[in-house]
Amino acid sequence: MSKHHKVMSIHDYQNLPEYMLNIKNNCEDHDLKYELFCSFHDCACCMKCIKDKHDNCKGLVPLGDVVGNIKSSAFVSKVETDLVNLLENLKTIKLFFSENLSALEKQKTEAITRVHTMRRSINYHLDKLEESLLNDISSEFSxxxxxxxxxKREIDNKN
Structure with a gap:
């Protein structure tokens, strides 16, 4: 029965996702080993569960038949392909975001430069306008x- 069984290192076991580590081998209600799978309720059952909750269920199959060939099934192959595609898509998205951030940084720098240039132009124009107005005021005052x-001299001369 164990000729296809493969051993996993402790390191690999510890690196499994948490949801896999939380998978129970025994029934939470009866603390008995799961032996059958109810396809109607889509859950694993112990022998007491069958009497308590699945007495009228049809299609109970041994759990070993359900999970026995899971690694070689087409579903696992499809999941692996989907995961590879997902990883490629995530890499593409990451690259896209990096390029967008670079473009945004460049646009920000260009906008700041334009603002500074416009400010210098406005300051230059205001300085010229101020100089002209001060000259006009000075000329009119003179x-x-x-x-x-x-x-006043004319009035002083007549007195």
Whole structure:
């Protein structure tokens, strides 16, 4: 019965996913070894479960028949193929995300550069505008100062 049985190292056993480590070999209700599988309820059963819960169920099969050839079944092969495809898809998605992050970083840098350039242009324009306005104010002030000074001298001369 054990000629196809393969031994697993403790290290490999410890690296199994948690859901596999939590699989029970005994019935939780009766603490007896699972012996049959109920296809109607899709669960493993011990001998007491059959009397208690599965008395009217048809299609009870020995558990060994259900899991015996699972590793060589087409389903396992399909699952393995699907997992390989999933891994390839995940690698592609990871690469896609990396490329997107690089592109976003580049766009961010370009946007910051454009903002700084625009700010310098606006500052230059405002500086020129300020200089022009200050010159106009200074010029108008000088003209008015001269006009008022002339009017004041004229009044002083008539007195």
């Amino acid at each position: 003209k008015l100062q001269e006009t008022i000074g002339n009017l």
